[in-house]
Amino acid sequence: MLSSTATEALRSQVASKWQESFSRINRDNPGISGLIGFSEAWALSVQFLYPQDIRVSPPPDADTYERNLIAIRPAFNLVSQCRRLPALLENFLEDMRKNFHFIEAEINEYMTRYDESENTNEIEALVARLVQWCHAWEPPQDLDSLGATILSSYTLNFQTRVFSALPANFTAAFKNLCRSLLAPPPYDEDGQPRQWDSSIHATTWRNFDFLGMMDRYESIIASVGYEYIEQHVLDTCTGEWSKPMLEDLRTWMSDRVVPWMLHVYARGATSADEARTMLQGVGSRFDFHINKTLCELRTREIFNIIIDYPDSLGALTDLRDSLHRTDQRQNLVKSLRNANRKRLLHPGADTKLILQQYVATIKCLRIIDPPGVLLYKVADPIRKYLRERPDTIRSIVASLVGDEDSGDSLLDESEPVQPLQQHEFEDYTDPNWEPEPTDADPEFRTKRSSDVISTLVSIYDSKDLFIKELQVLLAQRLLMLTKDGSDRVERERRNIEILKVRFGEAALQVCEVMLRDMTDSKRIDVHVQSQKTSVVHPMIISTHFWPALESSELVMPGQFQKLAEDYAREFTVFKPDKKLKWLPHLGTVQVEVELEDRTLSFDVPPLEAAFIELFSQKAVWQLDELMKAVGSVARSAAVKALSTWVDHGVLKEDPENTFILLEREEEGGSSGIIRDPSRLDSTPPDVPPVASVQQQQAEQMRVYWKFIEGMLTNLGTLPLDRIQTMLKFAPGYDQSVDQLAAFMEAARREGLVVVRDGMWKLNK
Structure with a gap:
């Protein structure tokens, strides 16, 4: 309970305040005449500001409004003098709240029509209608007594109530409207071509700005621009790789998107320079989005782009820039x-195809990223996979020597022939030295090579390995030559000269010997033929300089044996210090078969010639008898050779x-004879049985198995690196760790060794 002293003080304070307010409103007029005048001014002001239903009472025209404003001006001035404008504003906003259901009803009508038709014109009309309501209820702007506070408070309050009254589906409808303003349909409602002009909807953009929708829905408006850019990039650039598209996209954005951006992001600009300044930020974001969309598209297409190289050079240029x-x-x-x-x-991909794609990848990624970081990261799985394929070296070498049967060459004819390049090392004294890219791996520099080979x-x-494969391939190609x-x-000699540039002369000395053997063979044969004419024209090779040839126990019967002995005798006379060792399973024999009703000529392998020679002794042979008569040959090879003569009839x-x-x-066909010469002619010749590099390596590693077996017997378990280190002390051992790993894995499959956690031991 308050004390009497406090109560009296409060009463005095309230009386003072009441008296002050009364004096201000009454304005020192006699009696309450001033108060009555204020009441009349208040009533007129409230009535003038009262928000009417413009559907029933349309706003007055400009002349009527101006006359009403002149009449009401003294009333507003009086309320302002009495410092009651805040109370007037509060009363006005309350009246607006009570009558806002008029606007809500119209919003629902427009949205209902939009839901039924999905016509964005309804949304455009709704926005224009909301602007009419806002202007109709807006306090007078040219009354100094009201000031800017009441107008700004009204605008904020009106926009807030509008946004709260808009239904949930208005956001999607607004986005569709913005999309149609940016990219309207090509035809109007009457089916006539639409002439697109961004200035047609300038009023709509001003209405958006007036209602505060530009700020509220800024992210939605931006998303419309982003989606429009994305769709255009996909429509125009998908699968178009022949020419760069980035500049065309930027030109398109200047013609189609920038005029739209002026209404959205440069509203209020008074000059071109001011508009350019206002658009700088958003223009940079939209240009970034063009680059990002194009980059993502080309990233999805990159495999096919590489396949299509060099016709896809334009796409690679765009990808590099983006x-x-x-x-x-x-x-x-x-x-x-x-x-x-x-x-x-x-496994379904051919090694040649993988190499072609790898070479194309090298060329394409060097265009995109000249330092080679991307190539280093992409190529690693390809290189590992190719290293595991047994025919990778042969495919590369076949391309190096210009094998016409290998398909498209891996080499670019315009690329100069140069020596194999070694690993690069940092030269910090180079004035043009640059640090590695930030995304480069630690070993990137040391593993980078510049040319494809x-x-x-x-x-x-x-x-x-490549040198040995070169020797094997050259041997096969030379052994397939005819006279x-x-x-x-x-x-082949020209090929070897070119390869000398890449691998060095010392590495290809064996190939030089093989080519010299070809020349010497022809010279020796000319001499022997001059002494005693023979139908035998052998290829004489230096055994120690040629790759290992697969052995055979074929024995040529009858006249073939005699012809070989006669030729060898003449050779010994010419070369007393040397002796011929025949390889009868290699070469080609030209035979002439004389029968009772016909004479046939064929060029056949030695085994087929041996079999038909035996039929000169008797007309009927069992398969086992034939195989025994020519030495030891595989049954499948014998059947194949005899089938050739069956096919010839x-x-x-x-x-x-x-x-x-x-x-x-x-x-007729009663004998089961297949007479199809075209099939016989199309049969590719057998590749001479030269041992492959892998076979040679396997044979070499078997020599060192006893060393490995002894290590594991004495020391128990050993890691691969330790085995490699100890094997280096073995005479002639020159295998790499990868080759040793492959051999140990083969030994594991045969059950000779087991491995656990990288440690190898004998399988006892």
Whole structure:
């Protein structure tokens, strides 16, 4: 309970305040005449500001409004003098709240029509209608007594109530309207072509700004621009790789998107320079989005772009430029590695195809990223996979020597021939030295090569494998030559000269010996033929300089044996210090088969010639008898050789494994003879049985198995690196760790050793 002293003080304070307010409102007029005048002014002001339903009572025209404003001005001035404008504003906002249901009803009507038709014109009309309501209820702007506070308070209050009254689906409808303002349909409601002009909807953009929708829905408006850019990039650039598209996209944005941006982001600009300044930020974001969308598209297409190189050079240029702008390098690496794993690095892909794609990848990624960081990251899985394929070296070497049967060359004819490049090392004294890119791995510099061949050869630790494969391939190609193959020898000689530039002369000395053997063979044969004419024209090779040839126990019967002995005798006379060792399973024999009703000529392998020679002794042979007569040959090879003569109609198999010489050609198909010369002609010649590099390596490693077995017996378990270190003390051991690992894995599959946690031991 308050004390009497406090109560009196409060009463005095309240009386003082009441008296002050009364004096201010009454304005020192006699009695309450001033108060009555204020009441009349208050009533007129409230009535003038009262928000009417413009659907029933349309706003007055400009002249009527101006007359009413002149009449009401004294009333507003009086309320202002009495300092009651805040109370007037509060009363006005309360009246607006009570009558806002008029606006809500119209909002619902427009949105209902939009839901039924999905016509954005309804949303455009709704926005225009809301502007009419706002202007109709707006306090007078040209009355100094009201001031700017009441107007700003009204605007904020009106916008707030409008946003709260808009239904949930208005956001999507507004986005559709913005989309139509940016990219309207090509035809109007009457089916006539629409002439697009961004200035047509300038009023709509001003209405958006007036209602505060530009700020409220800024992210939605921006998303419309982003989506429009994305769709245009996808429509115009997908699959278009021949020419750069980035500049065309920027020109398109200047013509179509920038006029739209002026209404959104440069409203209020009074000059071109001011508009340019206002658009700088958003223009940079939209340009970034063009680069980002194009970069993502090209990243998804990168595998096919590489396949289409060099016709896809334009797409590679765009990708290079957009990567600088957006820094999507990691996404590009991930996408290309995934595509390679799914579409390239699997057993169904031919090694030649993988190499072609790898070479194309090298060339394309050097365009996109000249330092080579992207190539280093993408190429690693390809290199590992190629290293595991047994025919990778042969495919690379075949391309190096210009194998016409290998398909498209891996080499670019315009690329100069140069020596294999070694690993690069940092030269910090170089004035042009630059640090590595930030996304480069620690070993990036030391593993980078600049030319394609050096990159391919660097798949393996040593170039010795390529030298050996070169020797094997050259041997096979030389052994397949006929007596008229001098042009081919010269071409092989030119190839070796070119390869000397890459691998060095010392590495190709063995190849030089093989080519010299071809020349010497021809010279020796000319001499022997001059002494004693013979139908035998052998290829004489230096055994120790040629790759190991697969052995055979074939024995040529009859006249073939005598011809060989006669030729060898004449050779010994010419070369007393040397002796011929015949390889009868190699070469080609030109035979002439004389039968009772026909004479046939063929060029056949030695085994087929041996079999038909035996039929000169008797007309019927069993398969086992034939195989025994020519030495030890595989049953499959014998059947294949005899089938050739059956197909030619020279032999007949009847019954099974019994072959009969047909002195007279049989009519019809009762004998089961297949007479299809086209099939015989299309059969590719067998590759001479030169041991492959892998086979040679396997044979070499078997020599060192006893060393490995002794290590594991004495020391128990050993890691691969320790085995490699100890093997280096063995005479002539020159295998790499990878080759040793492959051999140990083969030994594990045979059950000789077991491995656990990288430790190898004998399987006891």
